[in-house]
Amino acid sequence: MAEREFVMADVADPPAAAPQREDATGSNGRRPPPPDRRARARWTRVLGLGAGAFGVWLLLFAPTLQHNAQVSPVGTRRTVSLDLVGPIAALSRSLQLSHLVSATGRSNRLPGGTEGLIAVGPAVHDSRNARQQEVPGATTTTTVPPNPKEPTAAAPLRVLIVGDSVGLDMGGPLQSDLASTGVVNAALDARESTGLTRPDYFNWPAELTSDMRTAQPQVVVVMIGANDAQDFLGPPDVPYGSPRWNGLYAQRVSQFMQIAGSSGALVVWVGMPPMQNPGLNAEMADVNTIDAQQAAQATPPVHFLSTDKSLGTAQGGYTAFVTDAGGQIVNVRTPDGTHLTPSGGQVAAQQVVAALQGLGYHIP
Amino acid sequence: MLFPTIDFAIFFAVAFTVNWLLNPYAGWWKLSMIGLSYVFYGWVGWSYCLLLLATTVVAFAGGQLVTIAPTQRGRRLAMAFSVAALLGILGWFKYYGFVSVNVDNVLHGVGMGQAVPLFQVGLPIAISFFTFMAISYVVDVYRGTLHPARPLDFAVYLSFFPHLLAGPIVRGGELLPQIRRRRDGDAIDYSRAFWLILAGLFKKVVISSYVASAIVTPVFTSPGQHSAPEAIFAAWGYAVQIYCDFSGYTDIAIGLALLLGFRFPINFNAPYTARNLQDFWRRWHMTLSRWLRDYLYIPLGGNAGSEAQTIRNIMITMVLGGLWHGAAWTFVIWGALQGVGQSVGHLRRLSRTRRGLPAVAEGPVRIWVQRVLTFQFVCLGWVFFNASSLSQAFAVLGRVFTGWGEASPLVTPLLALTVFGTLLAQFVPPISVSRLQASFSRQRTAIQVGFLGVALLGITTFGPVGVAPFIYYRF
Numbered sequence: 001m002a003e004r005e006f007v008m009a010d011v012a013d014p015p016a017a018a019p020q021r022e023d024a025t026g027s028n029g030r031r032p033p034p035p036d037r038r039a040r041a042r043w044t045r046v047l048g049l050g051a052g053a054f055g056v057w058l059l060l061f062a063p064t065l066q067h068n069a070q071v072s073p074v075g076t077r078r079t080v081s082l083d084l085v086g087p088i089a090a091l092s093r094s095l096q097l098s099h100l101v102s103a104t105g106r107s108n109r110l111p112g113g114t115e116g117l118i119a120v121g122p123a124v125h126d127s128r129n130a131r132q133q134e135v136p137g138a139t140t141t142t143t144v145p146p147n148p149k150e151p152t153a154a155a156p157l158r159v160l161i162v163g164d165s166v167g168l169d170m171g172g173p174l175q176s177d178l179a180s181t182g183v184v185n186a187a188l189d190a191r192e193s194t195g196l197t198r199p200d201y202f203n204w205p206a207e208l209t210s211d212m213r214t215a216q217p218q219v220v221v222v223m224i225g226a227n228d229a230q231d232f233l234g235p236p237d238v239p240y241g242s243p244r245w246n247g248l249y250a251q252r253v254s255q256f257m258q259i260a261g262s263s264g265a266l267v268v269w270v271g272m273p274p275m276q277n278p279g280l281n282a283e284m285a286d287v288n289t290i291d292a293q294q295a296a297q298a299t300p301p302v303h304f305l306s307t308d309k310s311l312g313t314a315q316g317g318y319t320a321f322v323t324d325a326g327g328q329i330v331n332v333r334t335p336d337g338t339h340l341t342p343s344g345g346q347v348a349a350q351q352v353v354a355a356l357q358g359l360g361y362h363i364p
Numbered sequence: 365m366l367f368p369t370i371d372f373a374i375f376f377a378v379a380f381t382v383n384w385l386l387n388p389y390a391g392w393w394k395l396s397m398i399g400l401s402y403v404f405y406g407w408v409g410w411s412y413c414l415l416l417l418a419t420t421v422v423a424f425a426g427g428q429l430v431t432i433a434p435t436q437r438g439r440r441l442a443m444a445f446s447v448a449a450l451l452g453i454l455g456w457f458k459y460y461g462f463v464s465v466n467v468d469n470v471l472h473g474v475g476m477g478q479a480v481p482l483f484q485v486g487l488p489i490a491i492s493f494f495t496f497m498a499i500s501y502v503v504d505v506y507r508g509t510l511h512p513a514r515p516l517d518f519a520v521y522l523s524f525f526p527h528l529l530a531g532p533i534v535r536g537g538e539l540l541p542q543i544r545r546r547r548d549g550d551a552i553d554y555s556r557a558f559w560l561i562l563a564g565l566f567k568k569v570v571i572s573s574y575v576a577s578a579i580v581t582p583v584f585t586s587p588g589q590h591s592a593p594e595a596i597f598a599a600w601g602y603a604v605q606i607y608c609d610f611s612g613y614t615d616i617a618i619g620l621a622l623l624l625g626f627r628f629p630i631n632f633n634a635p636y637t638a639r640n641l642q643d644f645w646r647r648w649h650m651t652l653s654r655w656l657r658d659y660l661y662i663p664l665g666g667n668a669g670s671e672a673q674t675i676r677n678i679m680i681t682m683v684l685g686g687l688w689h690g691a692a693w694t695f696v697i698w699g700a701l702q703g704v705g706q707s708v709g710h711l712r713r714l715s716r717t718r719r720g721l722p723a724v725a726e727g728p729v730r731i732w733v734q735r736v737l738t739f740q741f742v743c744l745g746w747v748f749f750n751a752s753s754l755s756q757a758f759a760v761l762g763r764v765f766t767g768w769g770e771a772s773p774l775v776t777p778l779l780a781l782t783v784f785g786t787l788l789a790q791f792v793p794p795i796s797v798s799r800l801q802a803s804f805s806r807q808r809t810a811i812q813v814g815f816l817g818v819a820l821l822g823i824t825t826f827g828p829v830g831v832a833p834f835i836y837y838r839f
Contacts, residue, residue: 039555039802039805039806040550040551040552040553040554041551041552041554041805042549042550042551042552043380043384043549043550043552044384045554045809046380046552046554046557046623047377047380047381047384048809049554049558049809049812049813049816050377050380050816051377052809052813052816052817053812053813053816053817053820054373054377054817054820055817056813056814056816056817056818056820056821057817057818057820057821057824060817060818060821061821061824061825064824065370172585172586175586175589176585176586176588176589179586179588179589180588276484320461320482320484321465321482321484327472328469329465329468329469329472329478329482330465331461331465331484333484335484335485335486335487337484341752342752342753342756343753
């Protein structure tokens with residue numbers, strides 16, 4: 001057989017005599033050259049070292065662990081975590097060790113996602129696009145606010161998109177699509193693992209209020225609710241699915257809609273798509289029902305967009321594959337059966353754009 | 365179960381203790397390791413354990429059939445059947461959705477409707493890794509380079525939790541002998557193991573997470589809205605992110621294995637110091653590279669045939685290597701880019717050899733130019749690797765040419781320091797790492813405990829809330 005040169009990947013283990021090294025970041029690479037002066041240890045000593053190090057870390061980090069447990073979903077894991085970490089956190093605080101961590105601002109970190117408001121598209125000027133217009137027959141000029149339904153590059157439509165992780169799946173493509181028109185300034189603030197039932201974890205009403213002040217939107221698109229099917233924390237706790245839970249959740253949705261529409265902005269509320277897990281699907285159907293009811297009762301009305309059929313079957317059931325606007329079959333759901341693929345986000349985004357166009361907004 | 369979690373820390377404390385307590389009792393040790401590994405794998409979904417079990421049964425049976433077949437033809441058939449079965453399992457879970465959607469769209473385009481039923485098949489974590497290990501076992505037994513393993517040995521080999529989720533892709537010849545013999549519990553190379561684990565955690569939890577959130581995710585989410593410097597830093601940043609993510613995982617895996625008395629093959633070797641693409645693939649995901657070489661490239665003919673055949677073999681190997689990472693056109697393009705790059709390098713070397721040209725002087729300028737160019741080419745590939753679609757990849761690349769003169773608020777001094785610092789760290793003399801490890805091992809126990817505890821605190825303090833799964837879990 002002819003001798004072969006391993007062109008694509010001649011990566012067999014280096015011969016024993018070959019020099020070996022590690023790269024400085026850790027691994028990787030090659031083992032240190034002899035003589036090896038590192039001491040070896042019996043496994044019981046190694047176990048003791050590891051346990052001791054874990055203990056030191058636990059003592060120093062317990063207050064943060066306790067905080068993380070407090071804001072985690074209600075359930076056995078949360079209860080056990082709080083019971084276990086609570087005494088250690090108390091000890092850490094009494095020894096003043098918690099200052100070491102709090103000095104870093106660690107406990108102030110926010111949930112993953114966009115980690116803040118990201119606005120893209122044509123610049124919005126401080127005058128908020130009011131334009132000077134000469135009124136015939138008048139000797140003075142008057143300021144006329146631009147018509148948001150006829151946006152231009154100089155006076156772009158200001159859109160704010162907020163939501164949870166599913167909202168992020170939709171919001172990313174929507175922001176991109178809107179901004180690429182050149183006449184929309186689209187701001188996105190989406191946070192993973194958030195919702196309206198756990199303000200102790202992430203306070204969406206406060207966040208939206210802040211976003212409204214910053215972005216001064218003319219249209220607000222909301223897609224939130226995937227994490228909301230859980231108990232309200234008390235005391236007393238309000239179990240999910242109880243009549244009191246439904247009433248409280250409706251109040252929170254209504255409050256959120258009021259904040260979104262407070263400056264006269266059009267509010268578009270995008271419903272959760274069908275879910276693969278039957279239990280979660282039923283929960284999201286309940287959430288959607290409350291959202292739709294509150295949207296209809298809101299003043300001025302909130303435009304509720306159901307995604308049951310755009311991201312589901314003709315009957316509104318779960319499917320991973322739909323035919324998009326271009327006639328192509330696309331996979332719209334990630335394997336977890338909950339989130340949207342980029343194609344799924346695009347389908348939902350196109351639905352929002354079409355809805356805005358249907359409401360008279362001239363978005364190219 | 366993710367490595368950088370408290371769940372895993374508790375799990376490993378139990379596994380470590382069980383490992384050494386049962387070390388003298390081979391049968392019990394193997395059973396306990398299998399049980400622990402299945403608990404580790406089934407933590408996110410017990411149904412996946414059935415798949416791991418099925419793969420174990422198919423590959424083990426394949427090895428036995430290959431061994432007992434009376435003729436060479438029978439051995440070959442047994443091997444081919446086993447490999448086909450293993451690839452069939454992998455293909456169903458990993459590629460059915462991709463293939464069915466594309467076939468249906470083509471058929472739909474020519475008016476033939478949807479002939480292939482569409483199913484969303486959940487992708488089990490790590491299926492590519494343990495399938496490749498299973499295939500290598502069957503083929504090695506067929507080639508006679510490996511004796512068939514005993515059932516429990518093989519089950520430990522395939523499911524051993526330190527390598528299970530994202531490699532390294534350990535060969536039977538490397539791991540099975542270690543499983544068979546008793547390990548020395550009195551001589552654990554703990555300073556190297558702790559160093560690897562801490563370095564891996566730091567790379568994954570701090571560096572990779574920071575770079576991802578600071579530049580990579582924002583730019584890839586909406587490339588059209590970012591400047592050229594931001595697009596360039598996003599590509600460089602992803603090079604850092606995926607290196608820290610994957611090599612971080614490997615560091616932790618190798619470190620954990622060391623604590624259990626096992627040695628795994630190295631998987632990374634300062635890859636961004638590579639001077640050409642061939643060199644890069646000798647340094648990046650080395651256990652996959654050698655797998656592709658030994659079980660795909662060489663069986664295809666390697667470079668034993670004509671130049672055209674060699675180029676064909678390189679392209680097939682790298683495109684399939686790309687597809688191994690995921691069922692998407694972006695991975696196909698990424699693999700094709702690697703193939704084209706390696707083919708061009710091969711042809712250039714061949715051309716010089718044939719023309720009898722003397723070797724080019726290896727000055728530092730030439731070396732650094734080669735490194736920089738190789739890194740840029742690798743980053744070009746990473747853009748496709750990370751993009752969720754081809755249009756997204758081209759949008760990012762397009763901004764490199766069209767996004768000049770715009771503000772670049774995401775390119776901060778801290779980001780630049782992190783990106784360049786991580787890249788330059790690959791050039792730090794390795795002897796210094798070895799000295800650090802030796803120095804650590806000479807310290808008093810209290811100092812060692814304090815150092816490890818504070819190092820852990822630093823990592824968890826500067827990392828984000830919650831840790832994203834390793835990128836390679838989904839492969």
